[in-house]
Amino acid sequence: MAHAEFRSYQRDQVVSFRKTTEDFGGLSNMAPGFPIAMLGHLIRTSEALYQACRFPHMPDVQRMVIVETSPMTAKMKSKPYRKDTRPDWEDVRVPVMRWCLRVKLAQNWETFSALLMATGDRPIVEDSRKDDYWGAKAAEDDLLAGRNVLGRLLMELREIVRSDPDRIAEVLPLDIPQFVLLGHQIPTIKRKMNVVPNQAQVRELTHSAAKKSARKSKQDVLL
């Protein structure tokens, strides 16, 4: 999969997604509404989980990534540290992404499995402006061209949901060195119904949203 071949998809024959607000936007790692609970922390998106996995040896950077409300901002904020990404990242990033998607599914079973099933048998493609590794880019004749590794992983997951859903009853940690979050070994994740934040997590979310809104209204005044 890491060396998935480059291919073209006819746009009108696939399920594609770009914005998280589109019908199939929930397939995007950036999509809100698929929270992940791990080691007592609430992680808002699979993108944040994936990006945090770059920095097992830098818990402060991991924390910064997982507490940020917006996954795009989290990714941007972690950009200065990209040079410190774990050295084997190129070898492990596809298994890490596969694991992140399984965790997203295991903890949001009803909603994410329903979304995957709603794609039917059509190819799934992330329609990306600039990333033809995880997704595919617009090409001539209404084609999308790229390696579409994320789309392929989603299709792989769809097949598991369809034919062997018990494989997602538990998601084992990856057998790679330093598979840790905030200094703790990542545990086996058990399938559960959609994650409901606990009281402490609700307080944390409310607090950070309130702080953000206060900052914003201050900026509004300054503008």
Ligand SMILES: Nc1nc(O)c(N)c(N[C@@H]2O[C@H](COP(=O)(O)O)[C@@H](O)[C@H]2O)n1
């Ligand atoms: N919405 C969006 N904007 C971008 O700029 C993107 N690159 C993506 N693609 C997603 O980014 C993740 C991989 O990021 P890196 O390889 O660490 O840059 C992955 O979730 C892609 O689906 N999406």
